[in-house]
Amino acid sequence: MTNSVSANGAASLWATYELTLNGPSEGNPFQDVELRATFTQGDKTVRVNGFYDGDGDYKLRFLPDTTGTWSYVTKSNVSALDGVSGSLEVGAAKPGHHGPVRVSNRHHFRYADGTRYINIGTTAYVWNLQGDAMEEETLATLADGPFTKIRMCVFPKHYRYNENEPERYPFPVTKTGSSEWTGRFGGEFGWEFDFSRFEPDYFRHLEKRINQLAEIGVEADLIIFHPYDRWGFSRMSPAEDDAYLKYLVARLAAFPNVWWSMANEYDLMPSKTMADWDRFIHITSDNDPFGHLLSVHNCFAFYDHNHPRITHSSIQRSGANLSALWREKYGKPVSIDECCYEGDIAELWGNISGQKMVRRFWDGTVNGGYVTHGETYYNDEENLWWAKGGKLTGESVARIAFLRKILEDGPDEGLDPVKSTGAYRTTIVGGLDNVVLAQLFQPAAGEEDWPRVQAWFATAGQPHRYYLSYLGENQPNEFAVATPPGEKYSATLIDTWEMTEKTLADSVERGDVLHFSPKPYQALLFKRVDGE
Structure with missing residues (x-):
């Protein structure tokens, strides 16, 4: 049986290439249909997993790392999707397309094409779930700022200053619960979902924002699991966790500016065992043919950053000067992804001064590490950057931009202690x-x-x-x-x-x-x- 194939335009180096095939929509295609494809160029082979995108559409995404002719053929348990073949001609990279960020010189980073990448992060956990107006404002702020990475969640977040509901959810809602912040960041709040199905529009919206980040030179450090949850997403069954991971990676692995952060504060999720985290790491890396960066972020106890599939240490600590020690201990780049937040809220971690934030950036830099910014200044609308994005009002951002300029003018290899x-x-x-x-x-x-x-x-x-x-x-x-x-x-x-x-x-x-x-x-x- 033949299948008409549509592509998302001409292929170019380091740009996501997408194929769309038509297939069955009855039953539960998310669980019932298997689809993958093999892309080949000479003796080079890349295998990608497909996914169901709703309305009978099945997609396969590929991130070419060489120019020239690539051929592909599909494999599926559905005849209409099986054995579909074709080819694509990959042209030169477009301006600004450098490929995924990789580890370079053991403790630093570089784009796949060899261009230097300086890791200067910020945090706005659920900026992508605040509605178009505020999300566009966040993008404008980022475009005008010094940051080359943003830490952000796939799932919505439940916490103080996060009581608003998102416009869409990753799974079909079967029962609506409470949105009230009661001082506890997990547990039962009355929400129920059909975890056997996904809501493609939720993920399409995430993809739109990831693409927009790429356009302004910002990497998306995607937090896959986190404990701040009133909907039950942190308490899915192992089978549901695994299905979610495979679906997410199938959708996003071909996006060049994605990093995998397996968790924000993995150690605050008692329902997940260390064996679970190890399984999650393997599922993610096994299903990502393009080798994106992968980390596990902590609250208190460090994850074992010596894990062979962890690419860099993602650490929560205020002592950025200890980057030198962690470089030696783990032999990998050190990213202090949470060193407290410049702000004025009551929580201890959310009220350091701009001077202290800038000091931590410099402490990390001269000890061979990288530091991530965050801001938690209160406003009447409760639109705090750390949670929702929007505008930045703190004093540290301009000084971080000043540091970035110094680093850009410095050695291409990066700075070692x-x-x-x-x-x-x-x-x-x-x-x-x-x-x-x-x-x-x-x-x-x-x-x-x-x-x-x-x-x-x-x-x-x-x-x-x-x-x-x-x-x-x-x-x-x-x-x-x-x-x-x-x-x-x-x-x-x-x-x-x-x-x-x-x-x-x-x-x-x-x-x-x-x-x-x-x-x-x-x-x-x-x-x-x-x-x-």
Whole structure:
């Protein structure tokens, strides 16, 4: 039996290519129909799973990673969908299409085409479920901001300031329950759903927003499960969890700007065991032929980021300076995806100052990690950015943009911690209780009477080329240069709060002493000027 096939336009490198086939709509196509396709180019083979999109439409999505001719053939338990074949000619990538983000140089990130990616995240958990007007406002805010990633949920969220219901749901509603925030973030609220079926329009809307994020250069770090739930989505059966995962990955794996965050605060979901999380990780990665980044975020106890299918450490901690320790422990990029929120709400995690948020970004940076922003300033409409998106009003965003510019002008490989600093040595051994003075300073031969060359402050860079030292809350009035012997560097004083840069010297070398006005939240940047 033949089947007419429609595609979503000409194929191009790193762009989602979609095939639509017509098939049965009776019964429960979400459970009854199996569909997959094999895409082939020479000896390269990519297998993708199809999904039911409602109204008798079945879709297959492919993300080509090479140009040229690809052929495909389908496999299904329904004759109308089985053995459908064809080919596509993949053209060059369109401007701004770089492919999925991958791990690079062990602790950093890079797009699949080799373009550098700097992970500067923000959090707006359910911005995509607030109605068109506010969602478009969020996109405009992101387009004008410094962020290259947004953490966001697939499912709606139940919490304080989140009592509004979404316009649509991921499953058919069979009974409406309560929306009231009573102080508990889980349990029974009277809602019932048919978990054997999906609502395609819910996922189409999510896809629309993911595509719009891609257009403005923002990655979608998708939170697949979370505990903040009045609808029962966190308490589905194992079979329902698995079906949801497979459907979600079939729909979204071909979107280049998707990351898989298996959970927000996995350890607050007592109905899920560690075996469940391991199964979820395997289902997601096994069904994703395009190898997107994958992580598990914690509240208290870390997930084991040594898991071979976890690509990077997604961590909730306020101590971003510990990024250096976690890099060494897990051998992967470190993303501090929750370090508290700039804001003024009552909750302890939601009322740090803009200065403290900026400090945590810098602490993470000079310790070789990446940090994610969030904002929780109260307003009468209860439209808090951390939950619903909208507008940003805090002081940290402009300073984060300033940091991004510094990073963009820095080494393409990213910044790695300088292991000779006292700050690094203290962090790696677990604190001052575990070190002695000689371990902290260890003067080089011939420098024993240079007490000021102590390289105490956390510093990151690339050897013999670039060093960025952050002074944090300290306010020294002088700084002894600790660059490698025999090399000349320019020295720049950075005010991370006032967002200024001042040249202190065009050429300095190890042992020279810089003098400047004492002030907290300054940094020093050294760039090699005499060649390498």
